[in-house]
Amino acid sequence: MSTTEMTVHAFTRMLERHGADASRWPERQAAERLVVRDAKARQLLEEARGLEDLLRASLPVPNPTAARMRADVRGRLSTGPSQQLIDWFDRGPLWRPLMAALLPLGLGFVLGLGFPEPAADDDLIAAVSLLAFDQGTYLDESLNASVEGGEYAP
Amino acid sequence: MARVQARDSEALEHLMVRHGGALHSYLYRMNPNPSDVDELGQEAFLRVWQHAGRWRPERARFSTWLFRIGHNLCIDRHRKYRWIAPIKTDETVETAEPTSLRRAPDQAFEEEQRRQAVRRAVAELPERQRSALLLCQFHGMSNQQVADILEISLAAVESLLARARRALKEQLVQFINTDQATQ
Structure with missing residues (x-):
């Protein structure tokens, strides 16, 4: 049994942390002695009880539909793997749909890494381009010479 | 629960009936x-x-574990859809008031206003304060059980409860006094 007397300040703290139900109070005997001798403590207790009564009266809940819930759970337990996969993405935390969205991106990246280095192709293209340029210059020169010689004269 | 662990679906149904x-x-x-x-209830039992x-x-305890699963699903749902649902004034909610005790229209209107004020005040509490308060107030959970469900320390639960009760008392003081006056 606690022999120390509880202060109103300590009683207020206790009410805020444990509520108005005396069976939940950690220092019940000291608190009850305070309530008997102190009007302020009685008032605080009445207010705390009033708040709890108000909450109980104002937050009713419809009767749970346990039978429907059981039937729904039973139905979902018997679904196939494809539905379970959809559920896994759809009903889980946010990272799951995000992962699903990023999966094609990651797949493309991995596939891209699998292709050969493009440098060799670039060299080949550059070489062919230069060759075409050289041949073009040669053709232009031949054409000019032909015109000057009167081959294309009207 | 041991039967559920052994994949007995009838045992799961028994748990659903009970909890x-x-x-x-x-x-x-x-x-x-x-x-x-x-949906959240179904999902909790599937988990x-x-x-x-x-x-x-x-x-x-099993109930603590179940409530933890339900609580986490609820938090995930809030985060996923980014909305805070106001507590509805649902006509289908049973107020447990028999017809013979129905009050005069003015009194009924006042009571409805009071209910809405309480629901709004509770809905506006931060999520963890609301959880802690509801678990203690309506489900008879000890502060330690609430700590286990919310996965926080006992001191943190007591702090949440103190802040929630203080905030509600400040917001609803007029209704608490009215209640006392009518008693």
């Missing part, structure tokens, strides 16, 4: 959209079925 109502009430008060509540092997009786 489904309490879980439903908690989810409803946390997230009072009936379609969401049904129990899927992860039954993870439950350890020496670490937590």
